[in-house]
Amino acid sequence: MIDFERRQKFSGFYTELRCAYCHEAADFTRIKNSDPIAVICNVCGLHRVYPRISLAGQLEMIARKERYGPDDVLRTAQMRRSTPEKASYYLPALTTISKHLPSVFLGGKVLDVGTWDGGFVGILNNLGAKAIGLEQVSELAEFGQKAGLDIRVGRFDENTMSNNFDRNSFDLICFFESIEYMQDWQEVFLVVRNYLVPGGGLYIKSHSAKSSLYMWEKDYEFRKNFHGGVPTRRSYLYMMEREGFDVCESRFWPERFFLSGMVQKHFGTFIARVVSRVLSPMISILVNLFDRGDRVFVCAKLKLQTVSDL
Numbered sequence: 001m002i003d004f005e006r007r008q009k010f011s012g013f014y015t016e017l018r019c020a021y022c023h024e025a026a027d028f029t030r031i032k033n034s035d036p037i038a039v040i041c042n043v044c045g046l047h048r049v050y051p052r053i054s055l056a057g058q059l060e061m062i063a064r065k066e067r068y069g070p071d072d073v074l075r076t077a078q079m080r081r082s083t084p085e086k087a088s089y090y091l092p093a094l095t096t097i098s099k100h101l102p103s104v105f106l107g108g109k110v111l112d113v114g115t116w117d118g119g120f121v122g123i124l125n126n127l128g129a130k131a132i133g134l135e136q137v138s139e140l141a142e143f144g145q146k147a148g149l150d151i152r153v154g155r156f157d158e159n160t161m162s163n164n165f166d167r168n169s170f171d172l173i174c175f176f177e178s179i180e181y182m183q184d185w186q187e188v189f190l191v192v193r194n195y196l197v198p199g200g201g202l203y204i205k206s207h208s209a210k211s212s213l214y215m216w217e218k219d220y221e222f223r224k225n226f227h228g229g230v231p232t233r234r235s236y237l238y239m240m241e242r243e244g245f246d247v248c249e250s251r252f253w254p255e256r257f258f259l260s261g262m263v264q265k266h267f268g269t270f271i272a273r274v275v276s277r278v279l280s281p282m283i284s285i286l287v288n289l290f291d292r293g294d295r296v297f298v299c300a301k302l303k304l305q306t307v308s309d310l
């Protein structure tokens with residue numbers, strides 16, 4: 001498996017013992033004992049490989065184009081051709097945001113963190129928002145910039161943010177499958193609080209560590225090798241409470257369950273297509289019901305008095 005080989009190659013960078021959110025290094029429960037060891041933090045519920053990759057390791061992988069290299073750039077170029085498909089992909093997020101933060105679509109200022117090619121930024125702008133993207137891989141940011149979108153290059157940290165924006169300037173900050181990569185989630189929420197307006201919104205969509213796919217395939221190499229941590233729905237609720245946010249909505253993403261890759265491996269392409277079209281929507285409803293959905297989201301609002309004020 002290519003991700004396993006990649007991890008071997010960068011093994012010197014798998015040195016971080018601490019949980020990405022609560023920074024606890026030793027209070028965990030093992031969920032997989034063979035390489036890579038995977039653990040659940042007993043304090044906040046975040047899952048991680050142990051030890052996990054360090055920031056230096058993430059940066060080195062990107063610098064050597066082992067992550068976000070030519071293959072990802074090519075894939076992004078191909079995906080950009082299917083914009084209507086992308087709009088429907090974001091529909092559940094748009095529905096949630098319009099329900100809880102309707103002013104976003106009346107000229108509200110939005111930051112999409114880890115925006116990739118800026119697809120979500122373009123869609124938000126088409127619907128009346130003033131969205132800006134942040135992407136640390138410049139080759140990916142260029143796709144959005146060439147399409148006329150405002151995409152800044154950098155990691156989501158205080159340094160990048162203060163160089164680009166004034167404090168308290170966003171009505172909504174989004175992490176669309178990007179928070180998993182963050183090294184220090186407490187720092188992330190602090191920066192979010194600094195750059196949101198009072199009462200501003202936070203929307204996060206990510207993998208769920210309790211996904212049935214993890215349970216079945218144990219594919220930690222693929223899914224957690226580059227990650228700081230992988231949350232569960234419950235760990236989001238814990239973090240939002242501690243970080244001064246009121247949760248408006250949190251549940252599993254209502255998309256088709258990603259079975260096709262797994263089924264293809266065992267039963268071939270044709271069967272995979274049938275399963276993907278016919279069975280996946282039904283399985284999706286079922287696993288979501290049992291807290292085992294593959295992707296989870298949380299939409300929250302910053303309390304007027306936050307932990308930093310206390």
Ligand SMILES: [Zn+2]
Nearest residue numbers: 019022041044
């Ligand atoms: Zn923790």
